[in-house]
Amino acid sequence: MKYSEQTQDFFEQVYQVVRLIPKGRVTSYGSIAKALGTPKSSRIVGWAMNASHKHPDIPAHRVLNRNGLLTGKMHFESPTRMQELLEKEGVKVEKDKVVDFQRLFWDVQEELGKGM
DNA sequence: AGCTTGACTTTGA
DNA sequence: GTCAAAGCCAAGC
Incomplete structure (x- = not known):
């Protein structure tokens, strides 16, 4: 089983994933949302981060x-x-953008999927 | 109770 | 490739 049921707070799941992000790697809100099973809730991930x-x-x-x-x-x-x-x-960050973002990108769905 | 905003993504032009 | 609009869910007013 991956994470708990959706009955659990969506935020907790987001935090859990964010904490699993390796140092020196980055990911996107959408990937996290998709990993949680709700790719449309990318904005909610943002809210989670806000909290x-x-x-x-x-x-x-x-x-x-x-x-x-x-x-x-x-x-x-x-x-x-x-x-x-x-x-x-x-x-490396250039003009508020991550250099080689695609290279440093940490796919939550993949990493967690094969890791767990 | 409803309406607006927001650390987003995707699709259409 | 870029720009504009729609969709999405939750929190705040």
Whole structure:
């Protein structure tokens, strides 16, 4: 069995996946949503991240949009905090965009599918 | 109760 | 390739 039933909070599932993202890798909201079985709920993932501030360890800086753009950088402690965190993990960021995003992309559906 | 907004994605032009 | 519009679900007003 993958995750719990959908009766559990969608946010918890999102957080769980985000925490599993390897250091130096990134993913998109859509991939997480799809991994949870609701690809249309990509926006909900964003909401989850918005609420992730009340959580201790949520590497939200590893979660970007489909274009690899740091869309939520303005919601961090500082607008530049997200980029700094990514660069500190070895991820190069150019103009609020992750360099070689496609290469650093961490497919949740695949990784979790073959890992679990 | 309803309407608007939002850290998104996909499809159509 | 880009730009505009629709769809989606949850939280906030």
